[in-house]
Amino acid sequence: MNTLIKLEVIRTLRNKKFMFFSVLYPAALYLLIAGGASETELVKGTHLTLPLLMMVSMASFGAITAVLVGQSERIAKEREKGWVRQLRLTALPGRGYVTAKVASAAVVSLPSIVVVFVVAAAVKHVRFDAAWQWIALTFAIWAGSIVFAALGVAIGYLATGDAVRPITMIIYFGLSALGGLWFPTASFPSWVQKIIEWVPTHAYAALGQAIEQGNAPHLKDVSILVGYLVIFAGAAAWLYRRDTQKA
Amino acid sequence: MTTTASTFTGEGRRTGAPVVSFEHVSKSYGAVKAVADLDLQLYPGETVALLGPNGAGKSSTLDLLLGLRAPDAGRVELFGTTPQRAIEQGKIGAVLQSGGLMEEVKVRELVKLACDLHPRAYPVEQVLEQAGLTEIADRMVNKLSGGQEQRVRFALATAGANELIVLDEPTTGMDVTARQTFWTTMRDQARQGRAILFATHYLEEADAIADRVIVLHRGRVLADGSAAEIKARAGARRIVFDLDGHIGEGALRELPFLAALEISGRTVRIQSHDADATVHALYGLGLYPRNLEVAGLGLEQAFIAITDAATAEEAAR
Ligand SMILES: Nc1ncnc2c1ncn2[C@@H]1O[C@H](COP(=O)(O)OP(=O)(O)OP(=O)(O)O)[C@@H](O)[C@H]1O
Ligand SMILES: [Mg+2]
Numbered sequence: 001m002n003t004l005i006k007l008e009v010i011r012t013l014r015n016k017k018f019m020f021f022s023v024l025y026p027a028a029l030y031l032l033i034a035g036g037a038s039e040t041e042l043v044k045g046t047h048l049t050l051p052l053l054m055m056v057s058m059a060s061f062g063a064i065t066a067v068l069v070g071q072s073e074r075i076a077k078e079r080e081k082g083w084v085r086q087l088r089l090t091a092l093p094g095r096g097y098v099t100a101k102v103a104s105a106a107v108v109s110l111p112s113i114v115v116v117f118v119v120a121a122a123v124k125h126v127r128f129d130a131a132w133q134w135i136a137l138t139f140a141i142w143a144g145s146i147v148f149a150a151l152g153v154a155i156g157y158l159a160t161g162d163a164v165r166p167i168t169m170i171i172y173f174g175l176s177a178l179g180g181l182w183f184p185t186a187s188f189p190s191w192v193q194k195i196i197e198w199v200p201t202h203a204y205a206a207l208g209q210a211i212e213q214g215n216a217p218h219l220k221d222v223s224i225l226v227g228y229l230v231i232f233a234g235a236a237a238w239l240y241r242r243d244t245q246k247a
Numbered sequence: 248m249t250t251t252a253s254t255f256t257g258e259g260r261r262t263g264a265p266v267v268s269f270e271h272v273s274k275s276y277g278a279v280k281a282v283a284d285l286d287l288q289l290y291p292g293e294t295v296a297l298l299g300p301n302g303a304g305k306s307s308t309l310d311l312l313l314g315l316r317a318p319d320a321g322r323v324e325l326f327g328t329t330p331q332r333a334i335e336q337g338k339i340g341a342v343l344q345s346g347g348l349m350e351e352v353k354v355r356e357l358v359k360l361a362c363d364l365h366p367r368a369y370p371v372e373q374v375l376e377q378a379g380l381t382e383i384a385d386r387m388v389n390k391l392s393g394g395q396e397q398r399v400r401f402a403l404a405t406a407g408a409n410e411l412i413v414l415d416e417p418t419t420g421m422d423v424t425a426r427q428t429f430w431t432t433m434r435d436q437a438r439q440g441r442a443i444l445f446a447t448h449y450l451e452e453a454d455a456i457a458d459r460v461i462v463l464h465r466g467r468v469l470a471d472g473s474a475a476e477i478k479a480r481a482g483a484r485r486i487v488f489d490l491d492g493h494i495g496e497g498a499l500r501e502l503p504f505l506a507a508l509e510i511s512g513r514t515v516r517i518q519s520h521d522a523d524a525t526v527h528a529l530y531g532l533g534l535y536p537r538n539l540e541v542a543g544l545g546l547e548q549a550f551i552a553i554t555d556a557a558t559a560e561e562a563a564r
Contacts, residue, residue, distance in 0.1 A: 003363040011351035081347030085315055086403065089346075090364040091337040241331070 001096040008104035022070060023112045026062020027119045030054060039125055048212060051124035056137065056208040059116040061176075063145035064201070066112050067105040068152040069168050075101065075156025076164040084240075094237035098153055102233070105149035106142065113141050133211055140207040140217060147200055147225050150232035157239035175201045200228040264327060266291055266411050266442045267312060272321035274307055274466075281307035283466035285321070289444060291410070294437045296453035297446040299463035300554055305446035306344050308463065309415050312444075313341055325411065333411075337366035340404035344415035344446075348388045348399055355384040358402045365407030377432055378402035379425055393420040401429060405436070412436060414445035418452065430456055450547040462550060464557045474546050481549035482506075484522040488529075488536035489513045502528050506552070518544070518552070 013019060034054040043050050078084050087097065117138065120126040128134060152168070159167045179201025188196070196202050203221040210217045267289040274282040281304045289295055297305050310316040311323050314330025325333035333339055349357055358375055362368040375381050378398045383391070388399065397420050404412060412433070418426045433456065437443055447453055453460055454474045462470040462477065470477050483506045490513060499508055499515065504525050507518040515536075519525040522541050529536055544552065 001364075003360050007349070007352055007356055007360055010356070011349070014351045078347070078349075081350075082343065082345045083347035083349050085343055086341075086346035086348070086400075088315065089313060089334055089339065089341045089343070090361065091335050091366055092364050093335065 001092065001099070004092065004096060004100040005103045008100040009107050012104040012107055018070065019108065019111075022062075022066040022108050023115055026058050026065070026112050027115045029062070030058040030116050030119060031123065033058070034120070034124060037124075049126075051120060052126045052212060055116060055120035055124075055126050056141070056212050057205075059113045059137075059141050060144070060204060060208055062112045062116060063109040063141055064148045064172070064176075064204075066108045067145050067149035068155075068172055069165075070108060071101060071105050071149055071152030072155040072159070072164050072168045075153060076159060076161060079156070080161055088240075094240040095233075097240050098150065098233055098236045101153045101156075101236075102146055102149045105152065106146055109145040109149070110138075110142050113138055113145075128212075129214060133214065136211045137208060140211055141204075144204040144207055144225055147204070147229045147232060150229055150236055151200075154232050154236040154239055157236060175199060178202070179205060198224060200225060203228075263291055265289060265324075266293075266326060267444070268322075268324045269308075269311075270322045270324075272311060272318045272323055274311055274316065274318050280466050282311060282318070285466070285468065287461070287468065287471075289411075289442050291442055292437065292440045293459055294433070294443045294457050295445070295459045295461060296457035297444060297461050297463060298448075298450065298453055298550055299446075302465075303463040304466040305463055306415055307466070309341075309343075309413055309444070309446060313339070313413060315343075337407060338410045339413060340406070340409035340411075341413040342397075342400045342404045342415060342417045346400055348396060350389040352388055353385055354380055354388055354391070354399055357388055357399065358384075358406065361403045361406035368407040369405075374402050374406050377405065377428075379428055394422055394425060397421050398425060401432075405432065409436075409441060411442045411444070414443070416446055416448065418447070418449065426452075450545075450550055454546040460546070462553055464554050465561070469553055469557050477553070478543050478546060478549040481544050481552040482520050483518040483544055483549075483552055485542050485544055485548070486517040486519055486522055486525060486529075486540070487542075488515055488539040490515060490534060490536060498532055502532075518548075 034051045037050040037054070039049060039051055041050070042048065043053055046053070075084075117134065151171070155168055155171065156164065178196060179199040180196055186193075203224040206221045207217045207225070210221075265288040267287065269285045269287040272282055272285045273280070283304075285308065297308065299305050307316070311318050312325070312330065314323070314334065323330060326336075326338055349360075355371065355375065358378075358380065359371045362371050362374060372381070375384050378401045380395075380398055380402055383395060388396075391399065397417070401417060404414065418429055421429060430452070433443055433445075445452075445457075458473060460470070460472065460474050460477050461468060470480055472480065494510060494513075494515065496508075496510060499505075499510075499517075502517070502519075502525050504519045504521040505517060506520055507516075509516040517525065526536075526539070526541065
């Protein structure tokens, strides 16, 4: 199983186009959005600047996109080519396959996060009160992205061929909007807000927000994410074994 | 192929518990009945060829056997358990007709993966060597030729000691040497008591290697026996002779037990269900056939005779 993990990581690194795109575009998008923003003016209702807020948003957003879209499409393609059929004839258990896929996703998301941070610090002079916040943020966003990598693997098994991209996009946009990543959720009715608290993207964003304000992440958000990781990874492993469709 | 006739005898086979067991297994894709009420047992040490025209259900049968598809009805068992369990125990090696390979990796890396995943693996270098991959071990998998890819599949299927090897058209695209090494390896495996099941369109492979031949047609078993039995079962023998002077085709058509007649120049080729009676009648016509040859059908002709007969029978219904 370790060989498979190693091999999945190696081949992801070898795929230069995929790496280049996944690693660099969140940083590019960051410059586009926060490039002209003031470095000192505070965003209303917070004591943080826009470049800092956007840095965390873009790092999270980039990490989710890379692992969710990247994994689901690559897996759907592998199924189409018949590699997964061949792999299912080995003694490898379903969880081994899922672990390897998630590990290879993590390899992509880590540099994409770091690049956004480096660009923000260098170009927009983003600083934190304490150095631990950088480390904690990197780790939190990276660890959180693993939850969505597992979701990507599950989607790769659920959908085939042409359907993968639209399905991934719908889930992705749905999760982002519901998680309150796009519009402030404070204006929503309270029962909607109650639901939103349980959306994985909301918990994911909350991790970063807690750390950028100098607090530790809430236990509730961490538990929610761990819960989703178990669900998504379990679903992915189950779908891998159950997959009796040819494609 | 220059392989000699099979050295396997039927002695001692079909002993012990079956390796593979199909019980009334059916599988349809919409209106297409790919596998129809299939009953089949394979035993340890058997080398079985699965023959059948395109679309006969060979790949579907192998998919069901390997648990890659679930049957609509009936039961498939490997080693007395489910296909999945048997696979997890590392008892089965398989080459699929539609099996892709992992991309962006080197041949050696992929073969090493297969070895690492196998509970009773052979050394990587040995597997590479056996599959004729040593020289191209450092190439990228997605840059290989069709025959080279097929060798990689073969390597994946023989990465460790399996008890059953399943091959779907394994030698398609391989050159002569690769084919020969392939079958030499398979013979070795069979000698060690492993069961081998392979689907093929190369009938000479089936004739030379298999000690049991199963002919599938529209998801049903048409014939099941040794190659010799299949040839005999086709019922016909081949009679070839030359005739001098005028050849009365009408008279020849009237010969008893005639299954097929073909005249080209001076040469007459006949398939007969009772060669003795046909030849006897031939002389009875006052003809003097020269260079007379009477022989059994080759497996290929027998195969065509059997499947044609089945198609005709179905059309008549
Ligand atoms: N995924 C599928 N969806 C629909 N029909 C299928 C599918 N796979 C196979 N079939 C049909 O089932 C029948 C049996 O196909 P199968 O692939 O088992 O044949 P085969 O004997 O392996 O043929 P070949 O010699 O061409 O490989 C065919 O009529 C085929 O069209
Ligand atoms: Mg086939």
